[in-house]
Amino acid sequence: MTFYRNRPLFAVSVAMTVLMVAVAVYFLFIDAGVARDPWDVVLALALPGLVAWVVLRVGLIPSVEWGEGRLTVHNPFLTCTAPLSDVRLLGRADKGGAFEIRGIGPVTPFAMSRSVFDGRRANTARRALRDAVRQTPPPTEEPPATARRTPRIGWYDLLLLPFALSSVWAFLP
Numbered sequence: 001m002t003f004y005r006n007r008p009l010f011a012v013s014v015a016m017t018v019l020m021v022a023v024a025v026y027f028l029f030i031d032a033g034v035a036r037d038p039w040d041v042v043l044a045l046a047l048p049g050l051v052a053w054v055v056l057r058v059g060l061i062p063s064v065e066w067g068e069g070r071l072t073v074h075n076p077f078l079t080c081t082a083p084l085s086d087v088r089l090l091g092r093a094d095k096g097g098a099f100e101i102r103g104i105g106p107v108t109p110f111a112m113s114r115s116v117f118d119g120r121r122a123n124t125a126r127r128a129l130r131d132a133v134r135q136t137p138p139p140t141e142e143p144p145a146t147a148r149r150t151p152r153i154g155w156y157d158l159l160l161l162p163f164a165l166s167s168v169w170a171f172l173p
Helices: 007-031 038-060 119-135 155-170
Strands: 002-004 063-067 070-074 078-083 087-089 099-101 105-107 148-151
Touching (some): 002 119, 007 038, 063 119, 070 119, 087 119
Antiparallel strands (some): 087 099
């Protein structure tokens, strides 16, 4: 299996997530002492939780892996999995990172987007993926599409809870 993730974005995202944990600990225990009621905890975790959620979705989750006849694209909100034989390259003369998956439609791998800091690795990964798609023999008969697109839901979505609760709290009488 070949795996690609934007390493500089991943590293910055890890650092930002650690920073948000430190900010939450500061708000909860150092700034005003121990929280007196549940709303203090919710308000202290609202902004760090929201920032950490965005950073996790954009920097830590996106990746692309292919090999053994399958392609899996992990974008911030969706995961697409398909056999390489169902993938058709798109873009300028079959160049670029976008492709079309039969049964799903056009897919742009978020992890392979243009990057100033990881451009060479991204270009190499796009080239290797294009070669893998081109080398996959077409099916002898037209089988039904077996591609799947599933929403990404995980523990990190709980990080939105304090922000949602603080938004409700802001409108309470």
